Amino acid sequence: xxxxxxxxxxxxxxxxxxxxxxxxxxxxxxxxxxxxxxxxxxxxxxxxxxxxxxxxxxxxxxxxxxxxxxxxxxxxxxxxxxxxxxxxxxxxxxxxxxxxxxxxxxxxxxxxxxxxxxxxxxxxxxxxxxxxxxxxxxxxxxxxxxxxxxxxxxxxxxxxxxxxxxxxxxxxxxxxxxxxxxxxxxxxxxxxxxxxxxxxxxxxxxxxxxxxxxxxxxxxxxxxxxxxxxxxxxxxxxxxxxxxxxxxxxxxxxxxxxxxxxxxxxxxxxxxxxxxxxxxxxxxxxxxxxxxxxxxxxxxxxxxxxxxxxxxxxxxxxxxxxxxxxxxxxxxxxxxxxxxxxxxxxxxxxxxxxxxxxxxxxxxxxxxxxxxxxxxxxxxxxxxxxxxxxxxxxxxxxxxxxxxxxxxxx
Numbered sequence: 001x002x003x004x005x006x007x008x009x010x011x012x013x014x015x016x017x018x019x020x021x022x023x024x025x026x027x028x029x030x031x032x033x034x035x036x037x038x039x040x041x042x043x044x045x046x047x048x049x050x051x052x053x054x055x056x057x058x059x060x061x062x063x064x065x066x067x068x069x070x071x072x073x074x075x076x077x078x079x080x081x082x083x084x085x086x087x088x089x090x091x092x093x094x095x096x097x098x099x100x101x102x103x104x105x106x107x108x109x110x111x112x113x114x115x116x117x118x119x120x121x122x123x124x125x126x127x128x129x130x131x132x133x134x135x136x137x138x139x140x141x142x143x144x145x146x147x148x149x150x151x152x153x154x155x156x157x158x159x160x161x162x163x164x165x166x167x168x169x170x171x172x173x174x175x176x177x178x179x180x181x182x183x184x185x186x187x188x189x190x191x192x193x194x195x196x197x198x199x200x201x202x203x204x205x206x207x208x209x210x211x212x213x214x215x216x217x218x219x220x221x222x223x224x225x226x227x228x229x230x231x232x233x234x235x236x237x238x239x240x241x242x243x244x245x246x247x248x249x250x251x252x253x254x255x256x257x258x259x260x261x262x263x264x265x266x267x268x269x270x271x272x273x274x275x276x277x278x279x280x281x282x283x284x285x286x287x288x289x290x291x292x293x294x295x296x297x298x299x300x301x302x303x304x305x306x307x308x309x310x311x312x313x314x315x316x317x318x319x320x321x322x323x324x325x326x327x328x329x330x331x332x333x334x335x336x337x338x339x340x341x342x343x344x345x346x347x348x349x350x351x352x353x354x355x356x357x358x359x360x361x362x363x364x365x366x367x368x369x370x371x372x373x374x375x376x377x378x379x380x381x382x383x384x385x386x387x388x389x390x391x392x393x394x395x396x397x398x399x400x401x402x403x404x405x406x407x408x409x410x
Contacts, residue, residue: 040408043393049111052079057406076094093122103168108134115158116128131145177199226246234251271323288303289305290302325395367384
């Protein structure tokens, strides 16, 4: 059980870089049981609407301010962005499991939530995906898009949401999306209308062999990048193994790009994505952050979250996975459970074991690191003094210049 310090805010005066000092903070506590993951992270995602920060996760209570009282809140809570006070008038009724992703509609009128929950308030077609009133947390009665997984004993799960154009894209472990009289087979990734939740049958990439952990559209909206623990997309195991780029027009694989090649065959999940105009960042297990060319998807650079001593013994085991990526302006922030060093490849995108890390590339990291969104270079002036076990699983660049960090942080 983690403590009530799984959330923290890193502040910056207007126009300044984010400083490594935490503001007086609030937090969440408790740990919901989960059939889809065993990571002890209370916080999984953030969203902001004006002066309100929404936090979704596996928690069972929220703490209103430093040293404040504990208030029951299951999986979803809202806080004042300025002083951290729990907004107690926001009272969602999330039942049966965690919230892994939160996303606002472009006009701010709906708060979309996704996760492992069985329903919102017991309503039909709200398993794993729903739209809420962002002020009260009540279920939006005009929007439905529940997830289904009828051929499995496991519940349907959505782990990622993203808005692009008129669509809400959804990624996770499910086989169908149902909205009123519309029920479509959409395997692990799909999209629904922002207006009413009806699934789109024309976008139906077939992801097989595991689940989707993150999705991210390209900046021009023509591609959707998909990452996770899967073996093929549309039957293609070369261009659809753990990472893929599909066309948003029809769900087909993007032609003419480089296939994704993990550092090691035993590498499993790719947890996180971030996209800029120039680069695609992919982070995951076995402690690697891959930086790809935004057009060709060829590797430009590799980072390893570990330590020189671990690397000397074996590059396979020591270190920490990259778990969340967040684009903030011209930077990309990465969260991991790496509590030692960040090692930069001295040979660009060359994979282990032929790649060599020079001693000068070993820079300290405490769960969060920053990178230039244009070049992929490490930004070395951000060195946070965090502690914990599972590390950061949620990051948000708030409108006031603060970086919000959530996860298994003590």
